[in-house]
Amino acid sequence: MPDRAAMDALADTAERAAIRDAVRALCERFGDSYWEELDRTATFPHAFHRAVADAGWLGIAMPEAYGGAGLGICEAAILMQTVANSGGAFAACSAIHMNIFGPHAIVVHGTAAQKQRMLPPLIRGEVRACFGVTEPDAGLDTTRLTTRASREGGGYVVHGRKIWTSTAQVAQKIVLLARTTTACRCSTPTSTAAPSRCARSARWAAPPSIRTRCSSTA
Numbered sequence: 001m002p003d004r005a006a007m008d009a010l011a012d013t014a015e016r017a018a019i020r021d022a023v024r025a026l027c028e029r030f031g032d033s034y035w036e037e038l039d040r041t042a043t044f045p046h047a048f049h050r051a052v053a054d055a056g057w058l059g060i061a062m063p064e065a066y067g068g069a070g071l072g073i074c075e076a077a078i079l080m081q082t083v084a085n086s087g088g089a090f091a092a093c094s095a096i097h098m099n100i101f102g103p104h105a106i107v108v109h110g111t112a113a114q115k116q117r118m119l120p121p122l123i124r125g126e127v128r129a130c131f132g133v134t135e136p137d138a139g140l141d142t143t144r145l146t147t148r149a150s151r152e153g154g155g156y157v158v159h160g161r162k163i164w165t166s167t168a169q170v171a172q173k174i175v176l177l178a179r180t181t182t183a184c185r186c187s188t189p190t191s192t193a194a195p196s197r198c199a200r201s202a203r204w205a206a207p208p209s210i211r212t213r214c215s216s217t218a
């Protein structure tokens with residue numbers, strides 16, 4: 001028997017229907033010809049990203065104290081589902097979902113100072129973040145991550161390799177999953193995240209035929 005509270009949490013509401021309508025209307029401003037041109041030239045959809053930021057959607061699940069809307073991950077999922085159903089399909093999602101879901105680690109685990117410094121520029125769309133989890137030898141099983149971040153001076157020096165980092169080419173920041181203690185010295189298999197400057201990569205890995213070139217993955 002499904003849990004009643006869980007069912008209610010997922011139920012459609014007038015607010016969620018309004019999110020769908022507003023996002024659909026925004027996406028309709030960016031038709032097939034817009035996405036086809038960007039896909040042909042492998043160009044990031046800057047105008048779409050700006051329109052989403054200006055409408056406040058990048059902060060949908062971010063706290064109101066930092067300029068977000070203070071809604072939940074369910075509302076964020078409705079936003080992404082509506083974008084995925086539009087002409088930009090998953091390329092449009094990739095252009096924005098890194099800024100919605102990846103930095104949520106900062107919302108949950110960041111200090112007040114980190115939130116104040118990092119979240120408002122992401123919500124305003126002035127800074128784009130990518131999300132560096134996957135490594136050549138670690139995918140879904142993140143306990144196998146080996147990338148290390150060592151404290152040096154006032155920051156961290158990172159040793160390791162990341163692959164499949166969507167929008168790395170156009171991001172100024174990366175939410176990077178790295179260990180501060182090597183796995184063999186940990187009592188539990190969890191690791192620590194340390195935001196860092198983006199390590200840019202030019203390696204091209206996305207197939208050209210499924211409209212992924214404008215939000216590419218390196």
Ligand SMILES: Cc1cc2nc3c(=O)[nH]c(=O)nc-3n(C[C@H](O)[C@H](O)[C@H](O)COP(=O)(O)OP(=O)(O)OC[C@H]3O[C@@H](n4cnc5c(N)ncnc54)[C@H](O)[C@@H]3O)c2cc1C
Nearest residue numbers: 130131132133134135138139140141163164165166167217
């Ligand atoms: C277009 C694209 C964009 C991406 N963007 C990013 C990005 O921005 N940042 C990033 O960090 N990564 C990104 N990735 C990487 C993606 O998140 C990884 O591919 C994913 O985590 C799976 O890892 P893997 O390919 O190593 O597969 P694996 O983890 O090795 O899994 C391989 C297969 O085994 C199955 N499997 C794994 N573990 C189990 C288990 N315990 N039980 C049963 N089955 C299991 C999986 O379902 C899968 O079918 C991207 C990938 C693609 C294709």
